[in-house]
Amino acid sequence: xxxxxxxxxxxxxxxxxxxxxxxxxxxxxxxxxxxxxxxxxxxxxxxxxxxxxxxxxxxxxxxxxxxxxxxxxxxxxxxxxxxxxxxxxxxxxxxxxxxxxxxxxxxxxxxxxxxxxxxxxxxxxxxxxxxxxxxxxxxxxxxxxxxxxxxxxxxxxxxxxxxxxxxxxxxxxxxxxxxxxxxxxxxxxxxxxxxxxxxxxxxxxxxxxxxxxxxxxxxxxxxxxxxxxxxxxxxxxxxxxxxxxxxxxxxxxxxxxxxxxxxxxxxxxxxxxxxxxxxxxxxxxxxxxxxxxxxxxxxxxxxxxxxxxxxxxxxxx
Amino acid sequence: xxxxxxxxxxxxxxxxxxxxxxxxxxxxxxxxxxxxxxxxxxxxxxxxxxxxxxxxxxxxxxxxxxxxxxxxxxxxxxxxxxxxxxxxxxxxxxxxxxxxxxxxxxxxxxxxxxxxxxxxxxxxxxxxxxxxxxxxxxxxxxxxxxxxxxxxxxxxxxxxxxxxxxxxxxxxxxxxxxxxxxxxxxxxxxxxxxxxxxxxxxxxxxxxxxxxxxxxxxxxxxxxxxxxxxxxxxxxxxxxxxxxxxxxxxxxxxxxxxxxxxxxxxxxxxxxxxxxxxxxxxxxxxxxxxxxxxxxxxxxxxxxxxxxxxxxxxxxx
Numbered sequence: 026x027x028x029x030x031x032x033x034x035x036x037x038x039x040x041x042x043x044x045x046x047x048x049x050x051x052x053x054x055x056x057x058x059x060x061x062x063x064x065x066x067x068x069x070x071x072x073x074x075x076x077x078x079x080x081x082x083x084x085x086x087x088x089x090x091x092x093x094x095x096x097x098x099x100x101x102x103x104x105x106x107x108x109x110x111x112x113x114x115x116x117x118x119x120x121x122x123x124x125x126x127x128x129x130x131x132x133x134x135x136x137x138x139x140x141x142x143x144x145x146x147x148x149x150x151x152x153x154x155x156x157x158x159x160x161x162x163x164x165x166x167x168x169x170x171x172x173x174x175x176x177x178x179x180x181x182x183x184x185x186x187x188x189x190x191x192x193x194x195x196x197x198x199x200x201x202x203x204x205x206x207x208x209x210x211x212x213x214x215x216x217x218x219x220x221x222x223x224x225x226x227x228x229x230x231x232x233x234x235x236x237x238x239x240x241x242x243x244x245x246x247x248x249x250x251x252x253x254x255x256x257x258x259x260x261x262x263x264x265x266x267x268x269x270x271x272x273x274x275x276x277x278x279x280x281x282x283x284x285x286x287x288x289x290x291x292x293x294x295x296x297x298x299x300x301x302x303x304x305x306x307x308x309x310x311x312x313x314x315x316x317x318x319x320x321x322x323x324x325x326x327x328x329x330x331x332x333x334x335x336x337x338x339x340x341x342x
Numbered sequence: 343x344x345x346x347x348x349x350x351x352x353x354x355x356x357x358x359x360x361x362x363x364x365x366x367x368x369x370x371x372x373x374x375x376x377x378x379x380x381x382x383x384x385x386x387x388x389x390x391x392x393x394x395x396x397x398x399x400x401x402x403x404x405x406x407x408x409x410x411x412x413x414x415x416x417x418x419x420x421x422x423x424x425x426x427x428x429x430x431x432x433x434x435x436x437x438x439x440x441x442x443x444x445x446x447x448x449x450x451x452x453x454x455x456x457x458x459x460x461x462x463x464x465x466x467x468x469x470x471x472x473x474x475x476x477x478x479x480x481x482x483x484x485x486x487x488x489x490x491x492x493x494x495x496x497x498x499x500x501x502x503x504x505x506x507x508x509x510x511x512x513x514x515x516x517x518x519x520x521x522x523x524x525x526x527x528x529x530x531x532x533x534x535x536x537x538x539x540x541x542x543x544x545x546x547x548x549x550x551x552x553x554x555x556x557x558x559x560x561x562x563x564x565x566x567x568x569x570x571x572x573x574x575x576x577x578x579x580x581x582x583x584x585x586x587x588x589x590x591x592x593x594x595x596x597x598x599x600x601x602x603x604x605x606x607x608x609x610x611x612x613x614x615x616x617x618x619x620x621x622x623x624x625x626x627x628x629x630x631x632x633x634x635x636x637x638x639x640x641x642x643x644x645x646x647x648x649x650x651x652x653x654x655x656x657x658x659x
Contacts, residue, residue, distance in 0.1 A: 048551060055553045059463055062455030063473050066527065069520050070476050073487060076494040131372045138369030151373055153647045158376050160574070160643040162581025164610050165383065165632050168617045172625065173386050203379050210373070236362035257482065264484025266584035267610075271617060291486050291584070298588055304498070316490045320483065327482035331475075 077320055080313035088307035095314065101277040101288075103297075103308035110315060112277035116194070116287035117322075120269055121262040123198025123283070124205060128262075129255055131202075132209025136251075139210065140217035141239045152211075159207040167271030170200040174272070182284065192274025192286035200268050205258045212257060216250030216337065217243055249337035253330040260326035264319065266291040290319040384636070390629040417630045421596055422612060426623030431631050434612035436598050437511070437591070438580055441608060444515025445522065445579045450572055452519070453526030454561075460527075461534040462556055481524035489588025492517030497589050509590025511602040517589050518582060522575035529571020533564035566653035573646035577639045583610040609635055 085092065090108045098109015135155075139148055174196040179189045189195075220243050228238040244251070274286035275296045288296070294312050302308040352358075391413060392406055420430025456477075464470040496513035499505035507513040537560050545555040561568075591611045599606040609631060616628035 052551055052553050056463060059455045059459035062452045063459040063464070065452055066456050066477050066480060066523060067473060069480060069491070069523065072495055073483065073491050076491055077487075079500075080494060131375055134369045134372035135376070138366070138373045142366050142369055143373070149651075151377075153644075153651065154380070155376050156647055157640055157643050158380050160577055160581075160639055161380075161383070161636060162583065162610060162639065164581070164583045164614055164617070165387075165636060168613070168628060168632055169383055169386070171617060172390060172629070173382070203375075206379075207376060210376075234358055234362045236365045237358070240365070260482055264486070266484070266486045267614065271614070291484065294486055294490070295584065295587055298493075313490060313494075316487055320487050323482060323484055323487075324479060327479055331478065 073320065077313055077317040080310055081317045084307060084310035084314045087310060096318075099279060101293075103302070103311060106307070108307075108311055108314075110290070110293075110318065112279050113288055113290045113293050113315060114318075115279045116273070116277070117263055117289040117291075117319075119194050119283075119287060120197050120201055120265070120273065120289055121259050123194065124202035124262045125255070125259055127199060127202030128205045128209050128258055132206045132254075132258070133213055133251060135206070135210040136213035136217055137239050137244070139214045141235065141243060152214075155207045155211055159211070161204075162267075163204065163265060164267040164271070166200040166204050167268040170196045170268065170272035174199050178284070187284060189284040190274075190286055192272065192276075193284045194273055194287050195283040197269050197273035197287075198283070200272055201262050201265050204265070204268060205261050208261055209254050209258045212254035213247070213251045216247040216254065219250075220246045247337070249333050253334035253337065256326050256330035256333065260323045260330070263289075263326070264291065264323050266295060270295055290315050294319070387629045387632055387636070390626055391633060393626065413630055414634060417627070417634065422594065422607075422615075426621070426627055429616070429624070429627050431609055431612050431634065433595055433598060434607050434609040434631070435634070437595075437606040438609040440511050440599055440602065440606060441515050441518060442576060442580060444511060444602060445519045446572075446576060448516060448519035449522050449526055449575065449579075453523050453572070453575070454530050454568060456523070457527045457530030457534060458556060458561075461531055462552075462560065477524050477527050481528060485521055485582055486584040486588065488517055488521040489585030491520070492585060492589040507603075509605055511599055511604060511606045513589045514586055514591055514606065514608070515602070517585050518579040521582065521585060522579045525575035525578060526571050529574065530564070530568045533567025533571065534560065536567065537563045566649050570646045570650040570653075573642055573649075577642040577646070580642075581610060581635065581639055583608075583614055586611050587614070 084090075085095070088106065088108055090098075095108055095110060096114075097111055098107065099111045100107040100109050101112050139151060143151065171191075175189070175191060175193065178193070178196055182189050224242050224246055225238050228242045233242070269289050270292045273289065273292065275288050275292050276286045277288040277293065278285070280287065293315050297308060297312040300308075302312075388410070392409060417430045418435060419432055420428055421432050422434075423429040456473075460470060460473060460477075464473070492513055494500060496507045496516050497509055499507070507516075541559055541563065542555050545559045546552075550558065586608050590605075591607050595605055595607045613628050613631040613635065616624045616631065619625070619628075
């Protein structure tokens, strides 16, 4: 290219002078910069683990709470020095389970529709619409819970004599469920569309209907990929913060009543930050310990999802 | 049955014939939930915004639109107040724009750099695999954990007061930058993978150096994909609330930030503070803020999705 010829003096034409010193310096500099960029991503992970690890250790040191008691204690009362996070785990589990009940079937059905049934023109409209939906910030869903979902729940259940509190688990489950539908459907759809065409054609050749091909051939073939998307969605529900803060409130308690409020690991972290806990106090440090529990549980789910997905990919390679 | 043998050849014929359309319809309805949710969401928020004394009937679209415009204009120009009639989002909007700029300045070069390193520089092997797995896991870390990281690392700097940034725009921007880094890296990698390797080989054969190939040929071809990922990442940063609550975007700031070293608040944080208030007037203010946020984000995402769809069509065709 012209950039090359420009650097060769006319007297040497025909002889290449070799790469100029400036250019090899640029090459090395660019390589180093790009390596630095990639290192920043690794450092982020290291930073998260370091921060959570150090401060969690400090928490256990200062609060004199044992690990076993921390994980299984049923009373969470930082003012009284009681740090049992079982209520938080229970609240998180409730929200994750409830939202999964809503999101997983709907997400899967819509994935099947998009990959098997939808005409390409409908697909071209619906897929971007789902993506748009995935871009709505979670605070909006939380506000929707307060504005719409809880009043509707009240209107339905209070005449039946069931009290519904302003902040309740059911409305958190509904909004978080609705929030993760696009995630489930778009990830599952990717997996289902990647199932080889030959399998479907073999099914049709044997006289199967579209329903049978979808549910007995395509779905089992993509099952582990669908499972991976389910696990990822549950992990998203566990890590969800703002929707749950506004929908379910911040009362740590172990209850089976879906119309009562609860506190999840994420909302506890927000409540400590918003409170008056001073820097370095056990209450403040407990935020990091709960963050560690949250980080480890989502990390475990994400890794599990990756392993399941890898197994799926191996089958069709 | 006139032909007794037909039941042998077509077992459960009626069920099979019925099940198909029923299942298809169920799948279609499930897919529509997304669209329904989006319209209910926007509809109820607009209805809340317009639900003030002296309202026009809903079919009076012209007056309602004018009302809506006046209301949003008032929200954009006013600052936070205890009086709902005077409350607005000016400080938050300016804070969010500051954050957008800081995040873009940090996350775009680093994200693209890391992706170029992984796709073009790193030899396939352990280093690349480690970084790749690490980025996939970072993408699944809950946003509030990034908030904890930002709190300990940027705001407090582990208690080293010299290095601590405090609750400033720098700390918020860096935290959100780390948060969207995986989004940008993954999108850029996908875009780089679609660039045919013949292009690289041709440029190398003409004597271009490694960096020249990337700068002059690979990056320009991959630009639409990179742009899409970047816009999606930035819109995610704008909508995030939880990490900003952690790194100290307080709601009670009454003056505009003077520079990136100043204290700040962001639009979603202000929305959260208004949404928490029990009174209906503040709920209306929050709805107005959400409308501003959602319209901004949906248009950013729509542009991103449009760029990608148009680009992928031009490659195929």
